[in-house]
Amino acid sequence: MSVRELVVLGTASQVPTRHRNHNGYLLRWDGEGILFDPGEGTQRQMLRAGVAAHDLHRICVTHFHGDHSLGLAGVIQRINLDRVPHEITAHFPRSGQRFYDRLRYSTAYRETVPLTEAPVDSDGVLASTKSYVLEAHKLSHPVESYGYRLVEPDGRRMLPERLASYGIGGVDVGRIQREGALGDVSLDEVSEVRRGQRFAFVMDTRLCDGVYALAEGCDMLVIESTFLDGDMQLAVDHGHLTAGQAGAVARDAGVRHLVLTHFSQRYSEPDEFERQARAAGFEGELTVAHDLLRVPVPKRR
Ligand SMILES: [Zn+2]
Numbered sequence: 300m301s302v303r304e305l306v307v308l309g310t311a312s313q314v315p316t317r318h319r320n321h322n323g324y325l326l327r328w329d330g331e332g333i334l335f336d337p338g339e340g341t342q343r344q345m346l347r348a349g350v351a352a353h354d355l356h357r358i359c360v361t362h363f364h365g366d367h368s369l370g371l372a373g374v375i376q377r378i379n380l381d382r383v384p385h386e387i388t389a390h391f392p393r394s395g396q397r398f399y400d401r402l403r404y405s406t407a408y409r410e411t412v413p414l415t416e417a418p419v420d421s422d423g424v425l426a427s428t429k430s431y432v433l434e435a436h437k438l439s440h441p442v443e444s445y446g447y448r449l450v451e452p453d454g455r456r457m458l459p460e461r462l463a464s465y466g467i468g469g470v471d472v473g474r475i476q477r478e479g480a481l482g483d484v485s486l487d488e489v490s491e492v493r494r495g496q497r498f499a500f501v502m503d504t505r506l507c508d509g510v511y512a513l514a515e516g517c518d519m520l521v522i523e524s525t526f527l528d529g530d531m532q533l534a535v536d537h538g539h540l541t542a543g544q545a546g547a548v549a550r551d552a553g554v555r556h557l558v559l560t561h562f563s564q565r566y567s568e569p570d571e572f573e574r575q576a577r578a579a580g581f582e583g584e585l586t587v588a589h590d591l592l593r594v595p596v597p598k599r600r
Pocket of ligand 1: 312313364366367501561
């Protein structure tokens with residue numbers, strides 16, 4: 300069984316609180332682990348969440364503010380200490396290369412693992428695997444910020460009644476899938492498109508085209524809602540979103556499961572984020588994230 304789930308490691312913007320660690324998120328997607336925005340303390344949060352360095356295959360950093368990147372130093376050293384045997388690739392804005400270099404080599408340690416760097420400097424595809432295409436889109440924040448999106452390629456779902464009506468069974472099912480036709484019967488006649496799943500990670504941005512491009516049609520959208528709507532001016536001034544804005548984006552993009560996170564320390568009432576996202580008209584599944592929460596990617600439609 301392939302596992303697709305979000306493991307929330309931390310949910311605080313700017314500074315950790317008594318109840319929220321700095322940001323950090325692991326996406327398990329089939330056999331791979333993608334670590335997003337490891338803030339300070341991520342190594343310990345991984346331990347608490349049951350995530351090992353061996354679970355990591357990719358690291359995606361949206362931008363170089365501390366709450367999204369200070370954990371790199373510890374996580375990278377842990378990857379080396381544990382001698383992770385497979386390739387790990389790090390994506391981050393190229394404009395922040397000097398910050399990445401400092402975090403990677405912040406103290407002395409023995410390097411045992413070749414960490415591949417694949418910096419981002421424009422919108423587009425970063426990587427393609429059998430189970431996803433990883434894309435980046437530029438966001439709008441006081442420092443350069445990129446959001447990330449995973450798109451699983453569409454597949455085909457076989458239709459048992461149609462197969463039966465053409466008398467196709469046994470090994471012939473595999474054959475028509477591989478070859479696209481069997482005699483006069485084409486694959487299209489006995490199957491339908493199985494839409495690939497989509498996941499997006501939108502962190503630290505004001506509303507911009509990139510937000511909508513990332514969120515479009517997502518099964519799961521993890522998005523910052525640093526502020527409540529009453530503090531809209533703060534959100535505008537600091538380049539962030541409010542809960543209502545995040546809810547409206549998810550509504551317009553047809554998101555199925557919305558995960559709100561990256562909360563300012565000024566609020567102590569998480570339910571208000573949900574109320575405001577709902578008031579904006581979002582009707583899908585909604586989670587107000589807290590640390591160590593696991594959220595499964597919704598089942599295929
Ligand atoms: Zn932040």
